[in-house]
């Protein structure tokens with residue numbers, strides 16, 4: 498049997514350009530406000546079921562057109578100290594959203610994020626954020642961009658076009674062709690620029706529409722998975738939880754994982770073998786960083802998903818380690834592959 502798995506969408510961009518606030522708008526949450534130092538310091542993950550995307554998109558998308566079960570968003574820090582976390586997020590992604598503040602334009606970590614996307618050949622779109630700050634902008638809360646833009650005076654529209662063409666120029670220098678999303682003819686060779694405001698919600702329906710559309714139209718092949726394939730993933734964080742001991746928060750990006758499965762977690766010298774005691778899933782739209790004790794127990798989890806794994810023998814596991822579900826046939830092979838990486 499084959500299945501279409503949830504695409505992994507990674508938010509990348511310079512510090513404070515609005516990655517977490519964009520996700521807050523989609524989730525209906527206020528994670529960004531509670532972050533220490535008002536910056537993101539870890540990789541986050543949130544599953545957005547297709548029903549919620551359908552609600553937010555309104556008439557832009559028909560439910561019958563959906564083939565993906567939802568989107569799994571990965572949030573990354575924009576602060577310059579966290580290059581390795583951005584790189585890890587970028588490497589996991591099927592598609593990325595490069596968030597650029599419309600006032601500040603391209604900044605050092607925007608360039609760095611682009612380098613990561615080039616290195617992993619990750620398709621991406623640009624969310625040109627904070628359009629509510631363009632002088633004269635008239636807000637219509639949560640409105641699709643194509644509706645909002647018709648409400649703006651000519652002068653404001655021209656200002657926005659200038660911002661967009663500044664980004665088109667930056668992307669051109671980096672070797673990418675780009676255009677405002679509603680003028681893109683072929684997303685396989687043109688980067689779509691979606692003007693949004695994470696604060697007012699304008700353009701968020703368009704961003705979601707483009708992400709679902711591009712995922713389904715241009716890389717559906719990558720999303721077709723065998724339903725029983727052994728799971729593969731990456732460790733995001735190792736956490737001590739009250740009553741559970743050491744646990745790992747992971748992204749499962751391929752296959753299936755079951756309670757009772759054995760996994761190998763790759764450390765360079767000696768992969769660690771352990772057995773899944775329980776699988777804990779955040780509720781839909783909940784950021785895995787914020788779940789506290791509010792998880793749902795699962796017997797089986799399909800990719801792509803952010804989950805907490807409870808298992809013995811996690812003392813020498815670190816963030817960034819890969820893991821795979823093993824069985825008697827493939828254990829030696831996977832061990833050798835992990836040791837040679």
Ligand code: GTP
Pocket residue numbers: 510511512513514515516517518519529535536537538573574575576626627628629630693694695696697
């Ligand atoms: P890091 O994770 O630390 O890299 O930052 P970030 O990209 O996640 O930015 P964050 O979402 O934390 O937003 C930074 C600041 O910009 C916050 O004060 C937000 O309220 C503000 N902000 C984000 N989006 C918008 C927007 O669309 N309009 C306006 N006016 N402010 C915004």
Ligand code: MG
Pocket residue numbers: 516517518529536537572573574575
């Ligand atoms: Mg953030």
